Amino acid sequence: MFALIDGNNFYVSCERAFRPALQGIPVIVLSNNDGCAISRSDEAKALGVKMGQPFFQLRDLVEHKGLVCLSPNFELYGDMSDRMMSLAAGLGPTQEIYSIDESFIGDLDGVRDLTRRAFAIRARILKWTGIPTCVGLAPTKTLAKLCNHVAKDSERKPGSYPAELQRVCNWAELSEQQRIDILGRTAAGEIWGVGRRISAQLAEQGVLTALDLARLPAQAARDGWSVVLERTVRELQGVSCMSLETSPAAKKQIACTRSFGYPITTLPPLIEAVSEFATRAAEKLRAAGLRASALHVFAHTSPFRPGPRFYKTALIQLQPPSSDTKALVNAAVRGLRIIYEPGYQLSKAGVMLQDLCPAEVQQGDLLFQEPVRDQGKLMEAMDKVNKRFGKGTVHVASTGVPEQDESGWRMRQERRTPRYTTKIDEIPIARA
């Protein structure tokens, strides 16, 4: 048996935990650039705010319906997540932290009173962190996800599922008829692993509900789609195909990418932005104890706006593999100069580090020893200073950036205060 415990409207719930005045009103948390909604309270969902909906489309709701928009505070959410996860771990012997707001608990076979224990854990999480959660319990991860969805929706949308399944839904305690009923009420696209594309293709074949999907022969799922969908079908049929990943897999890629507040049309601000991304990425790389052998840098125009399209990436090999900010910034800027072409309104850029390897120097790996040792001290000192005094206190200068620069990127950097958010002092703050 698996449990899936996850926080309801997680980022909004984190904000609410410290600002009770946000309870009961429509609230959303916006993305980095205040670009779009990334977390919505139930009230905001009821107003029709969609996940990922751009902020500028929400003006009316802000003005006329009292929608409150908050800029994100990812450090807070990370802290709250840690607390929630350690409490959730109390439900069973093994835990997989699947995302910032979800964890699977495994090896629950034979645990007595599982449903009651699940209620107790969610009550404890609510009491100690202020985060409301729902729990799905089932013999496969996919069904646990479904049960979690049922637990949430039956509370949020009365009538969608039987009311007694609110908050905690245990597949093992359902009758065959109840299971069929639940699967039949759930759209195939709601199932974990079935996204927009595949659900459209399934619909063409007459597979509309989770029940239809569960009744699809596994081989047909494989032949018509892929082994991924086949696994999903089997899991819906109660055959566990996905095990618990208790230790996080080694990172394969580290990225830092951003959309710009304004389109960028010239090279200097782009160099500045990309240098910043490479710096952030290098910090993450060192924090993970890794070096990168390859760096991708990309820039592109907005897919939402008319005009000439530009979408290019450069791949720079790093030999020897490095975690040195100077080396990574240089590589990123070099790549950028290769792909850059004037005449485009660039909306987004980023740096991705790939082919990661452990930072420890292997015995006999003489080639790497000198540079790694030298870089190490300086970078370590930089990380410490930046951790203590704030991001970017010490940084690597990029070549070729003019002193004065009135372009979009800098404007965005200076506009630290979000375009629209509820001011912190307008809302009472609970005890920390």
Next chain:
DNA sequence: TCTGGGGTCCTAGGACCC
């Protein structure tokens, strides 16, 4: 004016090898 950021996995197709 304004549309997230960070990931993973799978597959198809090309290059290359014997």
Next chain:
DNA sequence: TCTGGGGTCCTAGGACCC
């Protein structure tokens, strides 16, 4: 001009997740 079959590796692109 005719022109095998099987395997591996790599990469790009697609699809998905939160």
